[in-house]
Amino acid sequence: MIVVMDWRRAFLVCEVFLTIHCACSSVLSPPQRVKVESSVLTWNGPKNHINITYVVQYNTTLNDWRDVYNGTQQQFNFTAAAEDFYGTRFRVQSKRGNQTSAWEMSKLVQCAHLHTCAPIIELKVETDRVHLWMKHRDPSLEEKEGGHISFNPLYWKRNSNNKEELSATSTHLVIEHLESGQEYCFQVEYLLLHKPHGKPSREICKVIPETSKQRNVRVIMLGVLTVAGMAVLGCCLYFVYTHYKRIKALLQPPLDIPDHFEEFFFSEFPQHPVARPGNQEVESYDFVNFVEEVAEDEERCDLENEKKM
Incomplete structure (x- = not known):
């Protein structure tokens, strides 16, 4: 009876050992050598990495983790937003079907890990x-x-x-x-x-x-220019006051005669003889005599032509 009981105990121990061994062998190995260089997170996969995907998370606080990558590649490039991950940590997990590995942590992301x-x-x-x-x-x-x-x-x-x-x-x-x-x-x-x-x-x-010396020089120069400007203005006002009448006379516009008045008063008038009643009668008489003489000459010419014919 004692021998039979020992064999049963040995069988149970072997069964438990095999169960534990099978269970352990079915757990995925976590990623290895997780590191960050030049704003790129990289890691090595487990030995049997067929059909394995990887999940990458980063922490915003101590216990708040957020997913940033889920895929088959063994790197996560965050160069486009490197400053957003400064001061955080990454963790990577292997996954195949319903099997998952433990999380593998990276170092704290610092200046040496970024390209920015x-x-x-x-x-x-x-x-x-x-x-x-x-x-x-x-x-x-x-x-x-x-x-x-x-x-x-x-x-x-x-x-x-x-x-x-x-x-x-x-x-x-x-x-x-x-x-x-x-x-x-x-x-x-x-x-x-x-x-x-x-x-x-x-x-x-x-x-x-400005230094205090430069500021003093600037104030002095500004004062000198102000005094000089006031002196020039005062001299101009005194000159205007003493020569007021002359300046007023010089500034008055000249007296110009309108063009049509100037043309009327200063142009030469046409010289026409004054017609008298007596002279008009003499001229008309001379003109009548001249016409009669011309008519007589024409008749004389006609008579001479007829005789010749």
Whole structure:
């Protein structure tokens, strides 16, 4: 009886072991080597990754996870919205039918993981100088690249494309000899192995205020010009007052005679002889005698012609 009971116990133990082994072997392996580089999340699939899809989530808060990808590719490219995922974490899960794997977490997304990383600048403007501070968004980029990453500060006049570079020996720069009253813009970019890296910082534009000396000179010049203008105006008014009658005479318009009056009074009249009654009778008598003489001459000519015939 004891031997029979031992065999039954051994059979039950084997059955339980096989059940557990089969159950364990049916669980999917999670993705491996989940990492973020240049705004791209990548991972390696499990050994038996046939017909496996992957689910990617990111957290907005500690316990709030949202889906961002569901597919068969082993990467998730978020370059179009890289800044939206800064400071978050990703987790990836394998899925096949009703089987799911455990979640595999990524590291916290920081500046070194993005292609849009930009330095942070702060500015303080004084009367004769500008203080510029530069710092990293987080220490990840400096930890990853070490001494190969550096700042490249730039400044230029507003509405000018001539950008000037500054030698950044520290994270605090003092920029002097800027023109007062002019607006200058400042910006900082990363240099990785002496080549631009990531995105430049935000652009800050400030007007350089005048110094106290320049302000005093401007006030004095303005006062001198005001006094000179008042003196010139006073001289003009005095001259007008003393020569009022002469100026009035000069400003009066000349007396012009209308054209039709001038033509009437100053043009020459036609010379016609005055007709008298006696003379008219003499002239008419002379004209009658002249007509009679012409008629007699014509008759004489006709008679001579008849004789000849």
